[in-house]
Amino acid sequence: MTKKLRLDPDRLLPADPAVRGVARELYASVKDLPIVSPHGHTDPRWFATDESWTNATELLLAPDHYLYRMLYSQGVPLDALGVPGRAGRSKADPRDAWRLFASHYYLFRGTPSRVWLDHVFAEVFGIDVALDATTADLYFDRVNEALTTPAFRPRALFERFNIELLATTEGAHEDLDHHAAIRRSGWKGRVITTYRPDAVVDPEHEEFADALRRFGEITGEDVQSWEGYLRAHRKRRADFRAAGATATDHGHPNPATADLSDAEKQPLFARVVGGSWTSEDAELFRAQMLTEMAAMSVDDGMVMQIHPGSFRNHNRWLHQHYGRDKGADIPQRTDYVRALKPLLDRFGNEPKLSIILFTLDESTYARELSPLAGHYPCLKLGPAWWFHDSPEGMRRFREMTTETAGFYNTVGFNDDTRAFLSIPARHDVARRVDCSFLARLVAEHRIDETEAAELARELAYDLVRRAYRLDEPHTLAA
């Protein structure tokens, strides 16, 4: 017998009736606020071309490493799920891949993917039966049919989702043509970019040499010289700001920073571009570049986001056969206190600088990050990230950061996703979990209901707009 799919209106709210009552009211006051998505990885091409997506597997499964990671851990081959490898597209039939996914959907019990997907199925597609082997075909057909209709094209969904702003992420060496096309099209949706220079900043990045070459071409600068390289960054940051960017993003193995003298920087850079660098050089160069980026942010006002702590592409065989970003990135212990000191010694008290710190190491929430953000004017805490972007992860984030950093040194929610259809689901989870936390504080008489209502709105909407400087003048260039 087919099981019903039904999203309970009280889902994720605390079980205790009195606390739930408070949470329900708080949630009701924020659930319809517009979505502000200041950090994510959707494809700007979708909004530039507004073409229909093809089918459920190619839209929902094959690009989503949150999903196939779990199936792979239980022995399901990636190729069978439609995931492309280095050798090319998967040979799997999309319907077969979907059936395989559906028959393993029970693996996601208790995970945020399950919450997000059920929301997508029920709210976006209007499906009212649960996904399993018996309903796989029904799902596949219903989704594919919907995707052919105008209501399911990217811009229509963007509007239906009530997205006020969506930031994508582009490399420093990449063109911004899709963003230009969006602006030229006259469509009112606000899709902005984010400056992500990792590929030209990290000598150990597999695309470093190629990215650096393109970085030189796109800027017309001699990026083999230190001064030319810095000029290229400044030019491109200006290009990105013209495409709406208000922020940069830095995905480093760790948050090491450095503040070298000019006499040290030049030979380091020479080794890096000369290809004769050691692993210590690579580390030091990344560290110095965070400080250089901070210096430029002091000038141009772009907010820095630092996302450290992931050991990328940990599975060697998988990396060789399937490439980057295939669900094999593993967090590692991260230390912020000494790592950030060189940058903070130079810019820590600079009023114009704003740095948003993220972590994959929850042990740093209460120990390092909250004391840092609760003191330094330039530091704020990004939301629970990646593996911790989940009901329990968000709850721990609030429990471990609020008492030292308060709410006002945090920056609202990031969905950080390439799964566009899940954006409303993800923001909905964040709003529910934050309202639940606030409701507990009310129930324990630590804040009153008026304060809780103000905070619920700050966490859902206001903080993110201020933290990412979305209304400041420099963001209006276009």
Next chain:
Amino acid sequence: MTKKLRLDPDRLLPADPAVRGVARELYASVKDLPIVSPHGHTDPRWFATDESWTNATELLLAPDHYLYRMLYSQGVPLDALGVPGRAGRSKADPRDAWRLFASHYYLFRGTPSRVWLDHVFAEVFGIDVALDATTADLYFDRVNEALTTPAFRPRALFERFNIELLATTEGAHEDLDHHAAIRRSGWKGRVITTYRPDAVVDPEHEEFADALRRFGEITGEDVQSWEGYLRAHRKRRADFRAAGATATDHGHPNPATADLSDAEKQPLFARVVGGSWTSEDAELFRAQMLTEMAAMSVDDGMVMQIHPGSFRNHNRWLHQHYGRDKGADIPQRTDYVRALKPLLDRFGNEPKLSIILFTLDESTYARELSPLAGHYPCLKLGPAWWFHDSPEGMRRFREMTTETAGFYNTVGFNDDTRAFLSIPARHDVARRVDCSFLARLVAEHRIDETEAAELARELAYDLVRRAYRLDEPHTLAA
């Protein structure tokens, strides 16, 4: 006035009435499932000889480092508790030792030892008054009297406890005579062994030289040569499989692995057996041996258990006077991400390999272990272990692992105990805590009641049978 001892039927279930109601139903559905105990340290001699135990102190107190550790921390000498030292048996009278324990029983308030012991006293021995100084003699007499009866002999209790399978642990250099005797006896109880090669794998183990000598004798191999040493492992693994073993167990200071070339292995092994090794050699040898064990597991299908992170015998004086395993093992920070990579680079995607990871460092649950187990097909997560085998510890385990690893990359419960009488109590605690966690997910509408019921059974019974391959053909040899 004597206090009553009464086990509340709702103990360890959540306080909220609605959540408790769900938890109660889930628990009712699993509480009578047979006990599967795939990892522990009971003495196979008990089941081979089926002799009566002697008295409460020698059965329950003197061998249990969970208990005398706490009393020692409050200044009670071990000798007075009946704990044997290197110089021989304790000089304490068993009744005096028991009285001393009883008068300090309040120290265990809030600890799992208290929960387990009260369960043993009430359920196994039928005692209905609480243990304290005034009831010490009553307890001592009642327990001792019971132990003289046939109903309290090891096999009778095994059957009364509804144990479907019990695994003991034997060293690679030790004989399996008791297991052979159990099988010869015709008794139907399924008691299997586990292959634990630590003493012949760790040059820093105090018994290494002696254990290696016995390893050579018992296998007839030249264990001074690398090839002979590996052959000895293969022979003994086959012996252990014949005695029912489906798993190996590796208690290392940390989870370091290595994948050396043959040209590197030979001289390392020569230093190790030659006694000229450094502490780095010892570390590297243990690391390489985990990879060798994995290679053999790919061949013979034995599940690997890795138990890292304990600083053994931390108290120097105590170790000198009382020997190993006297409650002075202290967990330390453990890093898995780089440590496991050499082994995973070689075997991480191998379908036949299964490795169960344990930890004493809870900060790795969400950060390292769940992302690893939620990706690699060969990795699964062992349950909350040792100091974390407790109501709060198990709750944190589920809260920090489920969202990334799901339930299906975990392996059910291990009691890991030498305290045979506490086995039902320990499994009961695990079932109650898991059902409580599931009930919260139901109350928060994250899973439905049907799913919760399926998961409750998986966590109590099914997962452990699959994870330890208890029904696969190679386990039936005998």
Next chain:
Amino acid sequence: MTKKLRLDPDRLLPADPAVRGVARELYASVKDLPIVSPHGHTDPRWFATDESWTNATELLLAPDHYLYRMLYSQGVPLDALGVPGRAGRSKADPRDAWRLFASHYYLFRGTPSRVWLDHVFAEVFGIDVALDATTADLYFDRVNEALTTPAFRPRALFERFNIELLATTEGAHEDLDHHAAIRRSGWKGRVITTYRPDAVVDPEHEEFADALRRFGEITGEDVQSWEGYLRAHRKRRADFRAAGATATDHGHPNPATADLSDAEKQPLFARVVGGSWTSEDAELFRAQMLTEMAAMSVDDGMVMQIHPGSFRNHNRWLHQHYGRDKGADIPQRTDYVRALKPLLDRFGNEPKLSIILFTLDESTYARELSPLAGHYPCLKLGPAWWFHDSPEGMRRFREMTTETAGFYNTVGFNDDTRAFLSIPARHDVARRVDCSFLARLVAEHRIDETEAAELARELAYDLVRRAYRLDEPHTLAA
């Protein structure tokens, strides 16, 4: 419209009605017990001179780095808040500073500072409107007016607060004149000192050379010689005991200990006093001095408190312009297992020694500290400290320590504050949170109500008196 300020009688108690009911009863049984404050940083001059405080800003805001830290993190300059810098007193008008604070009071929502301050405002000053920009002047006037009255002088408040004992902290090189004056005055309030030798033990302390000189002067010993230096410690420890001290306190960057031979100590000490030490020397000297202090404690019975893990004065610019202790101390990862071993190898089983361990790294609670304190007779766990002295922090402390260390290896509460008026608030929070934790154990049938009531009293009153040896003979000298 002005908002009411009202402390709910059930604040901080669990929301669930049944659990709250138990918590309420437990709390009622301990809320009026005398306050024992064995560790803090109030100024003994207050009680020696019994002079009135001046105004709200100078009493409550300018000295409290918990408060201005948060405002500074949001861009408020310290000078504007009345905080003195190295150049001298703040130029801000105290009323303006108070208004600035009041208008940012919303930043403290969800923090313990908010809970403490509201308690001070409502209970100590009897104010019944909430603090914000509109009530800033009302507060400033009401507080200042109260401070002019006899009821608000230090000794009167001490008595009103029902403080049974208050320990201050003085440096090994500092005089104890205020304590002598208190005793001479005939006032019955028990204010004792604590021996804190950091400034003469840490070569990296900015006052080391000066403090060492004064240490020599005050003791009349040749502190440039190792034996004279040790004699000086012994003399001063005796002086401190005569001023009521029962404990020493050691604030080190980490808990490293050492146990060097005499042949190693002498040259190390020579480098340290000669000013030719390296950073490794400084580390080793601090480490050795913890062991020397332990040796003296074995002789004189003073309880050692070790407070490790803070990176002091992290903000370079702020340290240069405002000096030490300005809210820029950041916790860092701390490892105890290897660090403490040299000291424990020498004294770990010594019955007369008692060491209270604190941490800023919560990941060590369950992993390292509870197993250590749950085994070694000389170790106990200090309460949740500094950033973790908060409702969530205390709850995590109990959840992560009780199952392994029990309650009886903990030592009650420390307020650790220089904010004298907040002492009742801080102890009240601790009592509420501990009673809430106990109530959950009762609700989950892990302890019974009688046990909970005994434990509530132990945690609020009895444990601290035993742990700090407040009734032992050596404390009665005066």
